[in-house]
Amino acid sequence: MAIFNNTRHINFPMLLRVLGWLLIIESIFMLCPLGTCLIYSEDDWLSFFISTVVTLVTGVLMTFCIRPTNTSMAKREGFLLTALVWVVFSLFGMLPFIMCSTPLSVTDAFFETMSGFSTTGATVYPSVDILSHGINLWRCLTQWLGGMGIILFTLAVLPMLNHSGGMQMFNAEVTGITHEKLRPRISQTAKSLWTIYFVLTAMVFILLWIGPMDFFDSLCHAFSTMSTGGFSTRNNSIAEWDSDYIKIIVTIFMFLGGVNFALIFKAIHGDMKSLYRNDTFMTYVKIVIAAYITFVIAIILSGQAHTIEDVTIDPLFQIITTMSSTGLTASNFLNWGPFVMALLFILMFFGACAGSTSGGAKIDRLLFLLKNTGNELYRSVHPNAIRSVRINGNIVSPDIVDKVIAFLCIYVMIISVGGIVLTAFGLPIVDSFFNSFSCVSNIGLSSDTTGMGGFAGMPDVAKWVLSFLMLTGRLEIFTVLILFTPAFWSK
């Protein structure tokens, strides 16, 4: 097969050169917080200036000094580059955090940056209210770039990647089981997806701005909402504004952040039927409705329904922020009792639709799991029956079913191993497993039972472990994990 050619060495020169291009792009993004600091006359402009220069110079040097003998990149380069880009972006992206007026250690800065790019939204800052506008914008901007995907952005703006393994990198970065090409060329697909993402972000920004939020907070929360990242400029998150209007707007756009962007593309282009025909989307909607009804009943029965918000927007906001793995908070949902919390765990596990900016194992895989489980139970009674898994009316090949089920097993295994490793570094047992879960699923909530003050007080090594888990979760595990298999590196 031409697609997979393992008979030659990995093309490192080409790989490093592409990394160079990508660093140039990152340095351009750094100009936004630099400008913000200058507008607000903040001292942090210098840290962004230095970071921009360092990133730009490194990028330019890599691009122009490395002359690959051939420009072809295949499957392995795709995986490796995708995983590397996210690490390298975090390594350069953390520079402003280290040099700013509210400086972080290298560990904390890397954690914060990876938390941003992976749209996890876990923060090491005890207070974000005191950060400069530049730093807060950079935090939210990393999420926005990571939400739709760094590679995908590059494919959209640098069409030359198309000729060298673009499709492989697209597959390695975009979440999901099968990857739909919306348009004949991958750069066109990338452009379409990023355009939708951009327009939706602009919409939520404007809708927030015309409400009670100011320009800057609206922009930051627009980035946080559409990327389902969840960083806020306020310690109280969305609850700070105590505005039903803001809660409703954010809920709507977090919901959209959980929808497959390819499906939004089709709907925008007039193909509304594809929404109804899409099993994942319909299940997403049904889960939201079922969860909402269940939550309202549970909240009323537990005597927690004091205001009209307690049975309308607050549970809905919490369901959507959890399913889309955003992690913005608008109400004191911890009071709703263990049953609601348990359901939130399950919603958190499966997340929303593949191909969206949300985290978790994805509803697509939940469907595979349920259908495959039903089949196996059926086959216990009727051992000779052959039943296949159907998604969106099409029979899925057994290979793909096996891969999805294996994914779910690995997903649980990585959360478990992550939890065990954290206990080894002294974290309490419940926190260890919850934080591991929170980072792999990219929701970024901290179990506040540590007595360690969320993520801030954790031992350094735990933060590196969690950073690794965030990346593994964002790239849906295989892309990262196969780099640790001998099969990947053998000729």
Next chain:
Amino acid sequence: MAIFNNTRHINFPMLLRVLGWLLIIESIFMLCPLGTCLIYSEDDWLSFFISTVVTLVTGVLMTFCIRPTNTSMAKREGFLLTALVWVVFSLFGMLPFIMCSTPLSVTDAFFETMSGFSTTGATVYPSVDILSHGINLWRCLTQWLGGMGIILFTLAVLPMLNHSGGMQMFNAEVTGITHEKLRPRISQTAKSLWTIYFVLTAMVFILLWIGPMDFFDSLCHAFSTMSTGGFSTRNNSIAEWDSDYIKIIVTIFMFLGGVNFALIFKAIHGDMKSLYRNDTFMTYVKIVIAAYITFVIAIILSGQAHTIEDVTIDPLFQIITTMSSTGLTASNFLNWGPFVMALLFILMFFGACAGSTSGGAKIDRLLFLLKNTGNELYRSVHPNAIRSVRINGNIVSPDIVDKVIAFLCIYVMIISVGGIVLTAFGLPIVDSFFNSFSCVSNIGLSSDTTGMGGFAGMPDVAKWVLSFLMLTGRLEIFTVLILFTPAFWSK
């Protein structure tokens, strides 16, 4: 296929008649605690006398009054009868608990009996020290009967079952992925397995008796140990005796309780090579050794190593009691810190070998999981590679691999759903999931963080849910779960 014939009605008359036979067997077992009460001049003799008479009369009536027109039983009758037997045995077996001098409510009595038969060993008694000898013997005896299996015992003593679905029931009750017939006829296999079980129990009984334990406690703990049940006659469990000799003996026989009895049969008959060639057994041994080394290091590093026992028999006892899902306790392992606890969770999840009396998902399935996961990672890099799962040197058919992986998914799902249901009845969230896990894996430890006093203080409905989970876990899920599928009941 002759094996599976779904084109006719379920043969209920035959099914009820076999249930009658089985009740007669249960009533005979009840004579043991009855005799014990008479020997110790305990008032509880009357409750056992009444229970025996009720069970015997019901059994005799069912056997002699029901005249089935045909005696054939097929696959569906096998599943249904197996699940029913365990419920019916618990319904009659709970009678002594209700009528004795330390009476339990119906809910508590059913929970205690199902906990016994399923070898879970979770108790609702706040103190077992005050129970009569008769009651304590009955608790331990239910475990012993349930450990090797009610159906299997019946197959061994009532060869007539052979002709009517014996093989199906054998498959439905004995744990494991594939079921090996040791000898040509299923009744011979059942006899061999029960003989080994009986001899091992006699051995541990004698070894305990010649040590610091008295006759009665030795007998009860022999039942508890070989069945990996974990009920004790003392509130402090094995720690009561503070004897290294007892800990060592119990550890050895709990370990044997975790070995596939078919393998013990072969080893006894001179085929020692089959031990080395058995992947599951070798993995069992390796996990014990690896866990022991890790535990000792962790205990020393956390400064918990005060005595020689702390780094020798105590961690070893705890590893084996957890892996074999026995749940007897001999030391204060809760002090060993979160890392050791986290590892114990994982050991608890997978348990020991299939075909043993232990609970959990079984090491056999762990091997499938690891090999299948490795294959899928390999196939991410080499999509056209065909790699099969090998166990004990033989290639396993993909159908079986799929079924095992589906089992593991269902196993996690049932623990999760159990946990959610418990939160709905007001249990705290961590306790809900831990207790669900503890009952499905048949280990029977309670998370003592409830403030509800272990299992005793739980709401009644939670006890019924947990009883269901214990049965589902003991019969390895499929046997119970398929009874709730329409496919099972459709003609």
